[in-house]
Amino acid sequence: MSKTVLITGASSGFGRDTAETLAKAGHRVYAAMREPAGRNRQPAEALRALGVEVVELDVTDDVSVERGVASVLAQAKHLDVIVNNAGIGSAGVSESFTADQARALFEVNVFGVQRMLRAVLPSFRRQGQGLAINIGSILGRVTFPFFGLYGASKFALEALTDSYRY
Template sequence: MNILITGAGSGLGRVTTEALLKSGYNVIASMRDSKSKGIQIVKELEAFSKQTKGTLFIIELDVTSTTSVNLAISQIESEIGQIDVLINNAGIGGTGWTEAFPEEQYKQIFDVNVFGVQRMMRGVLPSMRERKEGLIINISSIQGRVVFPYSGIYTASKFALEGLTESYHYELAPLGIDIILLQPGGFKTSFESKQSGPYDRDRLLEYGELKNAPNDIWGNPGEEKDFLPSPQLIPEAIMDLIEMEKGKRPLRTTVDPLLKGIGTVAINKECLSAQKELSDYLEWDIKV
């Protein structure tokens, strides 16, 4: 089984790549700058893979470039084989006063978290539709369902990803393709430290003494958060989903040991019920 994962060089992507290799999968680890800034990461992954049952392939792929996406997928399909599972993991965050994030920053985050996912799905779906087989797991967040102050830009992107994925889920299920969501809570990875603050410093200064209020919720930049749980639960959940029978996989899976899925699980349940009620009323021929 060939599994393609984006953003494999760090955070949840790195942890998931290593866990999949340990379990014996063929893992196509994609990342930006694998031939420049990421050379050391590539060496580490290659050394790790030699101690596992799995087979590692590393490919250069930038989810913000349609050309890069299409070239990478074409290369995979011609040199490695069909893509059985796509894990859309690449993502970036941002915390701080939402007003202080200018348009360029919104575009940057949406380009990775939403448009990048769309590019990847458009790239792999023609082959999956032809085979009437395939699994796409989009890594969302509990912030695709519940709202934390001072994270509006990231939350907006994940809310968008939730809607995009659910539409695909209903549309492509009859074609034998499962498209589903994984909603992680907070975990101890490099993601937290890599989140950017707002670029508009002048607008931020207008908040005066309140300008550092986001740190009360999200912590100071670079602060170690030892209370966060190990991310190993994420690859375990992903492998469970991969091994499930086609058509039986849940649309949403929440993995949130820190907050126990408070709010997220309840909203998922209510929204599924509401969607079913609407679908039944309109007599849509879709499975909710």
């Protein structure tokens, strides 16, 4: 059965691979990314060529998230799955990161997921169903040298995901 799926961070990596795979499997896919007419023009065009709808959306911006989700719902009339894939990786000695750098990491990896869930859950509730998939990392369960802040953001994502699951 075909599903309508919104994927954040779909301009590259796992997000783009997931969008391509689901579109080829016959699902209606909305690939969310920043600047699809600018710096992400090439991946946006490649996804469109596969029949994927591209949505401009920045998970760090409340207005952008609300606008992007509203656009998907206006076009598709419903949403079955949200894949919260947008993320920032980082490595280095934790004490070398400034507070602003740590804040930027959490803004995408944790608060961005929270924004997306707040935006899509009302439609899931109205429909009586929906699936939220939050892409984490093994570093959300264990930590390694030089990945302290990244791991902290993924530990936070694990806790957030568990709280929504309950």
